[in-house]
Amino acid sequence: MRDALPLIWRKIPERYTLLGSHCNNCKTDYFPQRTICPHCRSKGKLVDKQMPREGKVYSFTEVHSGPAGFQHETPYFLAIIELPNKVKVLSQLVDSSKDKVKVGAPVKMVFRRIFADGAEGVIAYGFKFKVVN
Ligand SMILES: [Zn+2]
Numbered sequence: 001m002r003d004a005l006p007l008i009w010r011k012i013p014e015r016y017t018l019l020g021s022h023c024n025n026c027k028t029d030y031f032p033q034r035t036i037c038p039h040c041r042s043k044g045k046l047v048d049k050q051m052p053r054e055g056k057v058y059s060f061t062e063v064h065s066g067p068a069g070f071q072h073e074t075p076y077f078l079a080i081i082e083l084p085n086k087v088k089v090l091s092q093l094v095d096s097s098k099d100k101v102k103v104g105a106p107v108k109m110v111f112r113r114i115f116a117d118g119a120e121g122v123i124a125y126g127f128k129f130k131v132v133n
Pocket residue numbers: 023024025026027028037038039040041044045
């Protein structure tokens with residue numbers, strides 16, 4: 001078992017649905033979730049907010065030498081996705097051919113397996129993005 005598993009379970013709403021925070025005071029969106037608005041500090045009133053599921057590629061890199069657990073997936077694309085509310089999320093790009101992965105390319109969120117924890121272990125799913133035509 002990985003030590004990180006309890007954290008994975010706590011993070012399920014964020015991982016599955018891109019659930020972030022919205023500050024009712026300054027109207028700024030945040031992902032991952034915050035408990036204090038970095039902009040207004042204690043005056044901020046943060047509430048849960050679903051992040052948009054579509055965005056565009058802000059920048060990307062092609063990974064040829066992956067970390068433990070991801071070696072079998074190389075090469076793959078890792079991108080910073082900019083959402084319409086200016087929130088940026090780091091995500092793997094899946095099902096996206098090399099010629100379509102460009103800065104500014106439109107993307108949408110998809111669900112994919114992130115890792116399997118042993119033969120009978122937990123399979124963690126989460127969001128990734130793919131380039132849309
Ligand atoms: Zn605020």
